[in-house]
Amino acid sequence: MRAVMMERIGGSEVLQLAELERPQPGPGEVLVRVVCAGVNPADWKCREGYLGGFFQYRFPLVLGFDLAGTVSAVGAGVDDLPTGTRVFAQSDVGAGKWGSYAEYACVSRASTVRMPDNLDFPAAAAVPTPALAAWAGLFDEGALRAGMTVLIHGGGSAVGGFAIQFARCAGARVATTCGADKLEHVRQLGADLAIDYRSGEIGKELRCWAPEGVDLVLDCIGSGSLPDGLDLLRQGGMLVAILTLEPGDAGADHESAARRCLRTAVAYSRMPSGATLERIATLIADGRVFPPPLEVLPLGDVALAHERLQQGKPCRKQVLAVAEGTGSPR
Missing domain, CATH: 3.40.50.720 (NAD(P)-binding Rossmann-like Domain)
Incomplete structure (x- = not known):
């Protein structure tokens, strides 16, 4: 799969496009085909090593806390999310696994939530964290x-x-x-x-x-x-x-x-986060809560998104289009 990986802690230059082996879902996990990935301040702080007190870094590491996509496969014990279901979630990068800057990500079923019908993938990826x-x-x-x-x-x-x-x-x-x-x-x-x-x-x-x-x-x-x-x-x-x-x-x-x-x-946002994200999804579906204004960037511009966040410059929420041809700037 196509992914953005880092092999060491450092500046935005450590973020590199690469071909990595597609992960396989274990028991209680969902394999999501990622369409869009949200970019958060925690991402660049993770890149620079500030999350070392929360989990052990293992390289190569794929960053990204937030994702929206479709169910590609499920592990043992997951029988309520058919293939193709539109979902959004926080990734398990906080548990030391690979995150959402990739075409596929394995996510705990306890963190995975069906997307509201009134959200597209870029908007959904801007929500979780x-x-x-x-x-x-x-x-x-x-x-x-x-x-x-x-x-x-x-x-x-x-x-x-x-x-x-x-x-x-x-x-x-x-x-x-x-x-x-x-x-x-x-x-x-x-x-x-x-x-x-x-x-x-x-x-x-x-x-x-x-x-x-x-x-x-x-x-x-x-x-x-x-x-x-x-x-x-x-x-x-x-x-x-x-x-x-x-x-x-x-x-x-x-x-x-x-x-x-x-x-x-x-x-801080707790993991697994599905129960709370379900409540938030209901508010969004009811039209009572709306995602932030956002800008969609191609996956290859991930370093630019990090630099903007680190410098406090973006006026809109930064979202990466992981699947080619996804969405348009909003």
Whole structure:
């Protein structure tokens, strides 16, 4: 099969197109013919070795956490996904296996979900990791529920965009920060208050909207970009930071928060992820949640996609067309 592999940790130059042996599904696994692969910040961080604390690197390694495609074969114990079924999933690259930058990928059945009928392959590939991270931050860690107030820092990102929509679906009041060019976009997603983090005074504008502070702050950016996040919380509120994998980025000052009777947590998308992705798929199928704006690149441009993400330049979610002739830029 055609795949992008790396034989060592390094810069984008280590990503090489190659012909590799097609994997075979083991018990409880699904062999997916990959049509599109999503590209996430975790991909370039994995490429540079930042995930060494989570799994053992074995080379050659095929990266890619997110995929959309069709069922090609199944392993023992899998009898509910016929060949040709359209599916999307997080790959098992986080378990040390090959990921989605390949024409075929073996994925745990517990992570594999039927695609909603209203999604095409590029859009489906843009969903799993950012949507699951947003869900984990809001609900698994933040315990968000109807009537609560939440500030989503970085609402213009893929994670932040999903978080805005999920919070609205849950019946929460939503404020968000983003760049000036994303203000109208986040309002369309359902934000009640949109703050330009470059020119706006986040604390001042938020206090006018929620005088006692918000119940939950979800930091989708990290790296110290919200230095006064604890000051935005009401008494007993919680700050949840999405795991960035940046060296030294541990989220909020946990000790300071505890002294102030505030709570903190770090969130990440858990594997296997199928049960939560099923719930997200239902929201998408019902037209209540939409994937982010995206740009489709050929598989051979994977290094370009990594460089854009690493430099913080893409305005749209980056998706790789693994199967030739897939989709078009959106």
